Amino acid sequence: MENILTINNLTKNFGRITAVKDLSFTIQKGNVYGILGPNGSGKSTTLGIVLNVVNKTSGDFTWFDGNTSTHDALKKVGAIIERPNFYPYMTAAQNLKLVCKIKGVTTDKIDDKLEVVGLLDRKDSKFSTFSLGMKQRLAIASALLNDPEILILDEPTNGLDPQGIHQIREIIRKIAAQGTTILLASHLLDEVEKVCTHVVIIRKGVKLYSGPVDQMNASYGYFELKSHHMNQLKDWLASQPSFGILKEEGDKITAFLNEELEASEVNKKAFEAGIVLTHLVKRKESLEEQFLQLTNNQN
Known part of the structure; x- marks a missing residue:
């Protein structure tokens, strides 16, 4: 070119x-x-x-x-x-x-x-x-x-x-x-x-x-998760290489993905780790969210 x-x-x-x-x-x-x-x-x-x-x-x-x-x-x-x-x-x-x-x-x-x-x-x-x-x-x-x-x-x-x-x-x-x-x-x-x-x-x-x-806009998206044992859920998510940045917003944890991962797989892995999820939603970041994340993360 x-x-x-x-x-x-x-x-x-x-x-x-x-x-x-x-x-x-x-x-x-x-x-x-x-x-x-x-x-x-x-x-x-x-x-x-x-x-x-x-x-x-x-x-x-x-x-x-x-x-x-x-x-x-x-x-x-x-x-x-x-x-x-x-x-x-x-x-x-x-x-x-x-x-x-x-x-x-x-x-x-x-x-x-x-x-x-x-x-x-x-x-x-x-x-x-x-x-x-x-x-x-x-x-x-x-x-x-x-x-x-x-x-x-x-x-x-x-x-x-x-x-x-x-x-x-x-x-x-x-x-x-x-x-x-x-x-x-x-x-x-x-x-x-x-x-x-x-x-x-x-x-x-x-x-x-x-x-x-x-x-x-080629990110892998993120999950919103809830459980009756939030501390245990947060520790488990932090130990998983599939997840990167974790944010606690209200009563939910937002977990950004480092790789492609389906909701069924997350649910299965969490259950095997002894965690029952009461809320699990996968979302894709919009271009606007990516832009705001880029510009807001800079001091």
Whole structure:
């Protein structure tokens, strides 16, 4: 698989504050990557560094084959990292013509890009008449004018209503289906789960997880258990290699699995150890539970 962007041990300090700490991950061609983390976790700083608008403190990053200068590489990148900024008294088409001039590309793809974002019928409308969602879609069209190999979006649905959010996500899926690699920063787990193939989770600038979205939810799940002899049950669970973390919540013990194990097997083993279970339920962690566990376990 061809690498688009490789980040190695990237660190950024703002005075005494470390915004990004020893961050490493690789973006491969043809995937949709999400940088996911709470607000203030270093997502925007990371994007700013690779786009040459924020200076790194240490570490490095390389675009494409590693032999392309950042200046040349950015000609093959489309990015929106701030609120859309167009001339309000100019039409959508006029604004995009200006962007073409700045980027040094021809204007013959303006209609195509407006169609991709669902704004072709509003090409002659002034920017000042656009809703927030339409402004964001026009910004995506402008970022596509140079037919980028990768599209970078920072919180693309921030501030939008549910319809606007849905439209942006559909556009992202459409662009990805045409073969463009996408990297988006988001604090919304739902967004990453719905549109991304891969995710990098960061908190306070530190990477907690990097890999396919579906593998993040590849845990073995957990059991909720109860018995009339809870201390005996807890000691027995702690002695079983199949179980990892144990939590006591109310009158139940939650036992996280280290390997695949069926409820019937647990019941049989407990009975053989002299423990009668009065409650036994197997559950699978949702992506949200895994995300919260990852981010809450960090100090």
